[in-house]
Every structure is written in C-alpha cells, then in structure tokens.
Amino acid sequence: MDLQPGRVANMVARARQAEGHVVCHATLGTETPAICRGFADGPDQGRSLALCLA
Structure with a gap:
C-alpha cells in the first residue's frame, strides 16, 4: 500500500488506544x-479485545 509517512504508526496508536485492532489491507471490503x-505480531498488542478473545 502507498501510505503517507507516519500513517501506520497512527493507525497502530489509535487501535491501541481504543483497545482495538488494525484490519488487514488484503481483506478490506470483503x-x-x-x-x-x-x-x-507487533509488540504490546495484549490490550486488543479482539486478540484477547482469539
């Protein structure tokens, strides 16, 4: 994907803050x-509710 610099870090930070997750780009719209x-697989993803349930 062609993302602006800092976009991934922003998505990860927002997901962590919301105790959420980032959706795989290959499955968007499916x-x-x-x-x-x-x-x-990243560090400190233990707060993600979706990953805790998985």
Whole structure:
C-alpha cells in the first residue's frame, strides 16, 4: 500500500488506544475482514479485545 509517512504508526496508536485492532489491507471490503498480521505480531498488542478473545 502507498501510505503517507507516519500513517501506520497512527493507525497502530489509535487501535491501541481504543483497545482495538488494525484490519488487514488484503481483506478490506470483503465479507470477512481479518486482523492485520503485522499488527497482531507487533509488540504490546495484549490490550486488543479482539486478540484477547482469539
């Protein structure tokens, strides 16, 4: 994806703040969006409600 500098860091920060997650770019607009693997594998994702439930 062609993202502006700092965009990924902003998405991750917002997801952490909301105890949420980042949706995988390959699954955007599909019936079954998935959690971004890069986000899930990143450090300190333990607060994500979706990942806690998984």
